[in-house]
Amino acid sequence: MSRFNKLSHVLWHCQYHIVWVPKYRYKILTGRVAFELNKSIHMHAEKLGCEVVELNIQCDHVHLLVKVPPKVSISTLMGTIKGKTALQVFRQFSYLKEKPYWGNHFWAQGYCVDTVGVDAEMIRKYVKYQNQKEQNLKLKF
Template sequence: MQEVKKGRHSAYSLHCHIVFVTKYRKKVLGALHLTRLKDIFSEICGSFDSELVEFNGEADHVHLLVEFTPKTPSISKLINSLKAVSSRRLRQEFCDIAGAYRKPVLWSRSYFAGSCGGAPLDVIKEYIENQDQP
């Protein structure tokens, strides 16, 4: 059963699956990098009234499951901050990441963000279609 959180004037359960890919799909991330990324992403999510629920990745991409509130400014601002801050901090802290690219980059410009949780879309569509209109 999915937990529904409550605010002062709202009840919500908002989750987003986010995927970032390294620039040129280079395999530059190791276990130490992923551990540090989890800490960085958790900190950034906290500053956006959201929470990093789950995190994992491989050498060339990472997956995040983020729970956010209706007060979260916007998903795109959260994602821009996650990518910019994590890229800058990893390049400052790890010489191998900084040396992997000629320019100061880590992530590809693109990303994936998908809403998740709750009932499947077909169930929601059917529920809306079956509402009694006056």
Template sequence: MYLIVFTPKYRRKQIYNQLRADIQQNIRDLCKWKGVEIIERHMMPDHIHLLLSIPPKMSISSFMGYLKGKSSLMIFDRHANLKYKYGNRHFWARGYYVDTVGRNKKQIQEYIKKQLEEDQLADQMSLKEYTDPFTGSKNTKA
């Protein structure tokens, strides 16, 4: 089993949120076609976590080339306006992170599952102070 993390080339949150469902479906389809089992997955606004079971006959680099290449073609085919806006049909950034998973499989599964909660908590945090810490009055500049 392998933990894989990769990112879109254009980290624009509004584009990524619009394509989120399509990206998830593309990854599911491509993994199913190659016989790769998705154990856990989570999509963050700027990267994707996948815990995959890849067959031993397949190399990780060839699978990642296939996954990133085919999924970007599928995205640009379904959303034709993106290829004119960003060109070259390069949706994913170069590179990816891979780590083998052994005895710590359960911890990694929990980490990926909890990414959604941590992401929501991070979105709720604010640097604005709604009350002035010195006077206690309502801060009108926030």
């Protein structure tokens, strides 16, 4: 099985590690809240055609390892996930909205994102090998 996914005109393997926190980094992502967030993140990521590889919800932050097709931007993915999950959490757990400092915002602004890819040395060897392979083919013609 290939590590690449297919769309109509592209083979892709775009994997990202994303981390984000609730507002004021409160330790509220536990128990039932964490369970519902887990379900919601999976659901909204899949609606965008993304594949959740790993998801770890800590009490004060979320780690998401996700494969994202090239047609979906990271900002779109995160805007959808943070926006939809915030609405759902406030709807299901109204006691979280009782504190006036939330201001209708569940998540802190921003997030951290890093690409997850093949080792740079492996890519160098692959490119070098392909160059040698091409030269060998030219000699045969």
